[in-house]
Amino acid sequence: MKRTLIIALVLLLAVGMIFANGQSEEKGSAAQSGKQRTLVIWYEGNEAESFARLIPEFEKAHPDIKIDLVNIPYASLANQQLVACQSNAGPDLMWQSNSWVNSFAQMGLLEDLTDTMKQYPNLKDFEKNINPVTLELGLLDGRIYGLPWSTEAMSLVYNKDMFKEAGLDPENPPKTWADMVEYAKKLTVDKDGDGIIDQYGFAVCGNAPGNCWFRFVPDLWAAGGEVATPDLKHGNIDTPEALEALKYYTEFLTKYHVAPESSVSNNSGDNRTLFINKKVAMYIDGQSGVMNVQKESDIDLGICLWPGKNGPTTAGLGGMYVDMPKNAKNKADAWTFLDYFFSKETQEWFPIAFPTNLEAQKGERFNNYRDEHYREQLAHTRNFQLLGDTPTCQTIIMEMIQSVLSGVATPEQALKDANARITEALDK
């Protein structure tokens, strides 16, 4: 009896380990007819409330599909998606920053959507209904790998009350780099005289690769520089233009001390928190981020065009795409969702920032101070270069900024090192 029991237990353990492989591969398969199928969506963004409305509506219209929505913080989104797609453990649909889609497509990780989308009523005329500039980053060799659904640009956001207290005209915000430094100095205040700065002039972003990218690269453009050479095969930041941009970006902390001491570890969300808590007077943010500020505070905020070296300048065109991993397990239902999601009716209310759908952009809900200013900034945007490995280049830029902010390297050394690493990353 004991012998039989022991043998049975050992066999059970061995068999259990062989078949204990976690989730079933068939979980999302449309082959599970008659049962509810799961559609896995990975997203990041401020659309939690939008999803809270969308998912029940979609599931009511399609009772055989259950959406498994996973929110992944932006700072780690690209890496997690890369890992998941490479290891066949990705979702069925993923939200991506527009700066990643082309890289993922070049790596062969995304489904080519071009032909299949023509079969769906809300997708067949997709290209005709949007600004073609917003679609560029989702293309590879003329094929569509990602569908843009929101378009967004960053602007300078400031606290008008702090401007008034500092003797500055809130209707005359900074327009040039020199203005930015001058204003930031006046807005950096030790209110109670204890030697501790209570309010900083400007929040510098030193953390999260994507956040640093969107805030530094436009300054680089303003100085006349680019991240990569025109052939996109070599780094192009070991230049006087890049040096000028990097010095401008980092000297708020390193030279003028008008940026928070925590800058090197602050991402855009941290800077937004500082602004909401009235610890900084100015910072860079996008439309959806500012919506959070308005929800969580009563700050009288101002928004103005991105201050450039000699005047207002172009920001990087941001926005979110949705794409389908090549190894997605439930493509059939993913297409059903995409068709539903890109209907004009859904696009009119879902995106917090501007929808890419041109008709939906005209909605009355965008007739307010915030959205009118961001619409103006959108007219002053351009796409980032279509690099073969944008996520790695973003990390390199972030580390470059951190090395200067923390005093580990001079701007010259940091640029040299970053340039070599970018060249290596592009030369794959």
Next chain:
Amino acid sequence: MKKKSVIGREHPILYLLPALIVLTMLVFIPLVTNIVKSFTVKNSFSFGNYTKLMNDKYFRQDLKNTFVWLLYTLPFEMILGLFIALLLNIKLRYQKFYRTLFIIPWVIPATVVCIIWKWMYNADYGVLNYILLKLHLITKYQPWIASAQQSLACQAAVYVWKISPFVMIMYLSGLQSISEDIYEAARLDGANWFVQTFQITIPLLFPVMRSVILVSTIWSLNSFVYVYTITGGGPARVSEIVQIFIYKTGIEQFKFEYSATAANVFLVIVMVVAVINIIVGDRAEDKIQ
């Protein structure tokens, strides 16, 4: 007389089989795969990865950071763990309550601990700066993890805070195995607390100490979660340790062969450190006895 089952004595391998299966699947196969990958460049056998690694300044820097991390963590967790164990070994009222209290850092998940400390360490709105300033222990806000000089030490402090309770438990169980008669005899001879601790407690505790030091050394060298969660190795990779290098190279940059190379080199280093640890421990124990 009932015949006893002799299956265990005749086939002891059956008892070891489950563990062997797990070890093979989770350790031996990945290890061999790792070694093969490290000698692969573009699908051909090559020492190229090893050559590249030896010339990689970031790997050398991370190796140095890892041993600095060990220096920051090991002595402090040993001293703190022993100190708290000695205190908890004193017969007090509510002794069990105090023991439970000191276990708390150990039971909180590491990621949660790291996220909380990350917020506490924030240079501008972290509670640590606020409290220290109010107590006049600092005159201005410290950058902590935002500083290239302080970052690694700050993260090591979090690790020590989290791991010391485990060290304390090990020492406490060792202390409780020391007979009270020895202490009584020492007290009769006029030995005070210090003499008892250094002439009786520590020598008798040495076997436990050896094991704890060995395990703690390996854990410290292999730690990943703390640095990854708090700063990711920043700012600017100044607090990056080898485990972060291996992760970033393999998982984030998909350079699997290169990452495997770094992992193998580090495995050899850790094994050498463990062997030195054991040899030194043997000699020290001989001397004490």
